[in-house]
Amino acid sequence: MTPSEIDFVLLRLCRVGAPKDFILLLRLISYLSYSSASVEWDIIDLFSGKARVSKWGRRAGLRCASYDIAYNDPKSTKRSKHNNQKRRSSMDINGEAGFALACLLCLQGKYGRLLLMLGTVCSSWVSVNAGTSGRTMATPSGCLEYPSVCSGNRMVARLMS
Numbered sequence: 303m304t305p306s307e308i309d310f311v312l313l314r315l316c317r318v319g320a321p322k323d324f325i326l327l328l329r330l331i332s333y334l335s336y337s338s339a340s341v342e343w344d345i346i347d348l349f350s351g352k353a354r355v356s357k358w359g360r361r362a363g364l365r366c367a368s369y370d371i372a373y374n375d376p377k378s379t380k381r382s383k384h385n386n387q388k389r390r391s392s393m394d395i396n397g398e399a400g401f402a403l404a405c406l407l408c409l410q411g412k413y414g415r416l417l418l419m420l421g422t423v424c425s426s427w428v429s430v431n432a433g434t435s436g437r438t439m440a441t442p443s444g445c446l447e448y449p450s451v452c453s454g455n456r457m458v459a460r461l462m463s
Contacts (some may be wrong), residue, residue: 303342307413331406342412343367347419348395348404348461355419367407369393373402378436396456404460420461423454 303311308328314323339387344364347355374391394400408418418452432438435454436445444451 303411303413304410305332309408311409311413327402328405329362331402332409334406341365341367341410341417343410344391344412345409345417345419346407346411347421348407349417349421349423351421359417367410369404369407371395374417396453401460422457422461 312325312328312332315328320330328450343366345356345359345366346369347353347359347366348369350356350368350370351372353368353370356368359366371391371394374393391397392399392403397402408416427435427437435448435451437443437451443455446452446455
């Protein structure tokens with residue numbers, strides 16, 4: 303997207319009442335997308351898994367970006383300097399870096415001509431898992447005592463922003 307197109311997107315987000323912190327994040331990230339190496343994507347495939355959508359898009363001559371937590375090095379043993387916990391994947395949308403990267407990819411999409419695939423992990427949302435997750439029509443956020451349920455809620459909330 304060009305700077306004027308990004309400004310238009312941010313203005314529309316302000317008008318619909320998007321959180322100011324999110325708009326500021328997009329503004330700061332947008333400066334990264336002006337580099338000479340930036341690409342305008344036709345398809346962005348978040349939670350791409352085997353990247354089948356991207357493969358078919360490339361075969362059709364489209365520019366595609368694939369994003370999945372599994373693409374990071376699973377054998378990484380790096381630990382945070384602050385609390386000695388294992389570092390999050392740079393492609394984990396529930397982490398700060400992963401969310402920023404997903405936002406950057408979206409800002410690099412072709413304005414008005416972007417196909418954004420949002421195939422979240424569905425295991426926490428299907429009826430078969432209702433006994434574990436506690437999700438029902440009355441309690442769609444589920445049983446918040448389980449980390450996997452909280453993670454799924456956060457993931458979907460970030461996708462809807």
